[in-house]
Amino acid sequence: MSADLHRAAAGVLAAHDQQYTRNRRALVTALAGAGAPLTLPELLERDASLAQSSAYRNLAVLIDADVVRRLVHGGDHARYELAEGLTEHHHHLICETCGTVADVTLPARLESSLDRAFDDVARTSGFAPSHHAIDVYGTCADCLG
Amino acid sequence: MSADLHRAAAGVLAAHDQQYTRNRRALVTALAGAGAPLTLPELLERDASLAQSSAYRNLAVLIDADVVRRLVHGGDHARYELAEGLTEHHHHLICETCGTVADVTLPARLESSLDRAFDDVARTSGFAPSHHAIDVYGTCADCLG
């Protein structure tokens, strides 16, 4: 239910001394409805009432408060999605032909193996891991046609 | 030994009807010497004889020929590294404090598990994976000080 989502988002923002305004709510709603990371133009298409500069500014606030996460994959536009506190841990399938990005979740067992491997890295090299991202590049079903 | 590296790079470029010029060789040398992905300013520092626009143009050629790979991680500058044909398969440790990127290799067993998981995804969703990238975010030893 999206009421929970908005309550959570409002709470996180409040903890950062930020308000949950109409425009910020609109961004969160659009991102939640998409189910995949969106570019800024895509976000504006889904809520034409938003000015571009305000969208960028509000995304910056949401990112700072850990409500939204920004992804960059080489295309012209960055992509935005809800942060992990508000969604499930997942990774990305990136189509090298059309540039769209889809979410995937990996088996929990595999995620544990990865985390264990990263902890080993920490012990060996002194690098302290906080989180990870896996990008799988390839061709999506639509482009395979 | 770097003679092999240059021979390989020259061969790949030739296969793409491209020459292995002095500047392209300088870029490959700089990237091989770094052992970690470099930004364009970092590349120019290492070989001041290079004009910025030429560096960008040659990197584009090298990327097109699969000699170099371009990485984007949200910082101001993209980073460049030798493509996997010329180096080992590896992943990246990204310091969220200073932005530097270091290479890591994961246990072969784990890589196999990952590939198997991605093949499952292919079977399920119709997405055909070609390769993957794992980014581990955290804090590097220097910044932990």
Add this chain to the structure above:
DNA sequence: TTGCTTGCAAATGATTTGCACTGCT
């Protein structure tokens, strides 16, 4: 009122491109 938010228009800055020149073949 006081301060945050908004949207327009202008600025910024990484990357790309036009063009004239140099150098290899």
Add this chain to the structure above:
DNA sequence: AGCAGTGCAAATCATTTGCAAGCAA
């Protein structure tokens, strides 16, 4: 001569920012 490669300067374009007006406490 002919074509690829070079570098300067100018253009491009996603993103950021200045500023004046709107809105909520």
